[in-house]
Amino acid sequence: MDSPPLTPPNLPLSAAEKVILRWDSTASEEAREKMIFDCDRHEVDLYLQAVDEIQRSISSTSISDDTNQVNPAVQIAMARLEDEFRNILISHTIPIEADSLTEQDLEQQPSSSSSPIHREAIDGESNYVNDEGNKLFRFNSEGTCSNVSVNSSYRSTSSIREIDLIPSEAVYDLRCIAERMISSGYLRECIQVYGSVRKSAVDSSFRKLGIEKLSIGDVQRLEWEQLETKIRRWIRAAKVCVRTLFASEKRLCEQIFDGVGTCIDDACFMETVKGPAIQLFNFAEAISISRRSPEKLFKILDLHDALMNLMPDIDFVFDCKSSDSIRVQAAEILSRLAEAARGILSEFENAVLREPSKVPVPGGTIHPLTRYVMNYISLISDYKVTLNELIVSKPSTGSRYSGDPSTPDMDFEEIEGQTPLAIHLIWIIVILQFNLDGKCKHYKDASLSHLFIMNNVHYIVQKVRGSAELREMIGDDYLRKLTGKFRQAATSYQRATWVGVLHCLRDEGLHVSGGFSSGVSKSALRERFKAFNAMFEEVHRTQCVWLIPDSQLREELRISISEKLIPAYRSFLGRFRSHIESGRHPENYIKYSVEDLEDDVLDFFEGIPVSPHLRRRSN
């Protein structure tokens, strides 16, 4: 934007002074009531010409001549220009609608935290800019001024989108004034005025964006759920602030001050945005130093990722020396967020290890801890791209082979070729099991504690198998180990419950030596039947209430029980029922038919109590 050629011919000095004095706002009411730059162009040009003439005469006359005549004129002119400058800035600021500041972006994010993607309806009034960068802007031109052009420029980072804050004619006028103020040595006043007006414009945009002023104390006190909402809002707002708001302010400074002296545009820019930028980042900083607890991990990662994506834009917008502190602060916050994420993971591992609940879960089913942990590490695998970069060292909780009974042993070297993050996940599963192993001891019934382990480890396996990322990170080796463990638990359960029951159906001890007539001790046989009935009834009664939530596992275990129980009973019945039936009250001893047993096995592990009266009997 070049100044127009000076209006010839030159204005004589006395005439120039008259013009200046006419517009001295301290001297006349009339001068106070009107603004020069609101008048027609002729008036404006005349004034500027007068200023130029005064300046010219100062530089050409020697110091002592008429100093006091020309001097005051300069000051009066500069004071006037300062007011004009302020007035143009204030009255020509394009009012930005709140929703036109909203940047809907279509960036990819982890599925669990995808930002809502919606496009706003276009109405006839607004200019609609949609570009290949997939960014959408609605720019409402219902401002107070006439020619508004949406000027979207592409810079080196494709995500920066500047908008016009002040229409170009006003910018031109501002530049005219700035040049003259600065060449008269009134740079400081110029920066002051510019900074104070633009700063309140930025403040008002902040309010429209809903950027809150929260102290660190406030952030510590708020509930995490409330903070999650605020973080989400902050991420949206920060993108708009850096990529549009600050970038546009920077461009405005360049438009007005570029070439008019060194680094003045930088000074004005910093004057305008330093405070607001610090205010913006203070929130993220407050989050980064908040107390660590596991539920915060994922929002903190969101915040970290958002800030990291914003860094190139921050570096671009705040590229001058005087804005070092802002870039440094942003980098500090980023690294604190990373540290927080690491700390939270560690904290989570501790919490899993220490989780103290002793009340056994009824029915031996899946413990809430197991669900929580597996959901948590599922989410971790969703965030694995970021976390793989942040987590670079192996778990420190617990020590290998420390001999400390309160932590499990694990040799991390065994797990080859896995990322540190994956090792952490495996470790988490290890300590989960360790914790569960402790919990299962609270069951009075050993069978139930085995069932409990079986249920929970199986659940772990299912969750891992159900997620491709998890499976890849946990690895098939460890998965095999886990599978083995729950099968082992199933076997232990069967041994604990059924060995005793099947013991009733064994052959030894029933035959008496000697004598042809009866090879079988009737009394022993009766005892056996009674014992079997009692045991089975007890087992049936108790274990119907137990639960195996996974239907397939439930089926498998029942089949496995049946496979051992039914043939054994069938053969026992077959061999010995005649001996009982030949005696008195056989119904007291043979209470179950094979079909009865088959039916009853189906009741097992349903979690539903069975009333003994409902038991079908067949003779």
Added chain:
Amino acid sequence: MSMDHDSELDDLEFFQKHVSDRFSDLLSSTIEDPSSEPLLSIAWLRKLLDDFLCCEAEFKAVLLMGRDPSQISKPPLDKLIPEFLERTIKALDLCNAVTLGIDAVKNLQRLAEIAVSSLEQAPIGDGQVRRAKKALSSLVTAMLHEDKDGGIVKGTERNRSFGRRGGNNAAANNKGNFRSLSWNMARNWSAAKQIHAMSSNLYTPRGGESTGLAMPVYIMSSVLVFVMWTLVAAIPCQERNGLGTHSPFPRQLAWAQPMIGLQEKIAEEWKKKEKKGSVGLLEEMQKMDKVGQSLIDFAESFQFPAEAEKLEEVKGQVEELAEICTKMEEGLEPLQQQIREVFHRVVRSRAEFLLVLEQAGKLSAPPM
């Protein structure tokens, strides 16, 4: 066993002594050589912050190094440390508020620089005087307004006439400039209230507790409160009305004597200035205020050409103002950086203490 106990005692005693020594130094530097580091000057504040960082480092060493971490989680520390950490949060907010306040001071510096540059040109003509007066009026007006919105100007200064010429518009607009900076802290946040809250639950350990770890915690808390209080007294920041001036420290504590001495001196200044409605005790600002008022007087009575001796006097004052600006130019930015360092250090220590407490299971277990 007794050897360990002795060396432990030495640790705590040394800490106490070092704190006392540092503050004693700070106090004496204002008495012996007041021109180099006057009380509450930028240089003195920087020294104060340096001392704070040293105390803090030693405190952490005393409490965490070479000690069984579970000691931190035993009574009475299991209650005292979380209280201390609460105070550190307030200190962090105060650091931010003071940093913002320093930005406001930088603004005053720039206004003063306008006055300096216009009055430095010889010979002094009407134009320069008007320019200087405009800038100085804004400066002094800004200084008079206390830091809340719609601040009530105290005292007689409200009626002071700056003259209807030239100064008004700029003054009005720069008032807004000053106030808008203070809106950057959260609404209803008050520096005075924060300081008050920090000191309200500060109790001197008695009896048996006074020989254990409770004492260094108390000492460090006191240092923290004092440093924050001093910063707030010196630098304008949001809502300092009601800043307490009573010493929260009992007089009989030997190690606290220098701190109490400093606190009394500063409190006295504060009370004096509070009546006049002036804005910050920062020594450079006080000087700027005085010189500024005097130059405004000169400007109001100025007629070209001025008498030689008057001009000589003004020349001296302008030089003084220029020197203040230089001190600010050189010292304010480093001061802000130091405060930032304090911020970082407090955050770091806080995290370390939290970790120790959490590992000892003393903090509420995270919800599962």
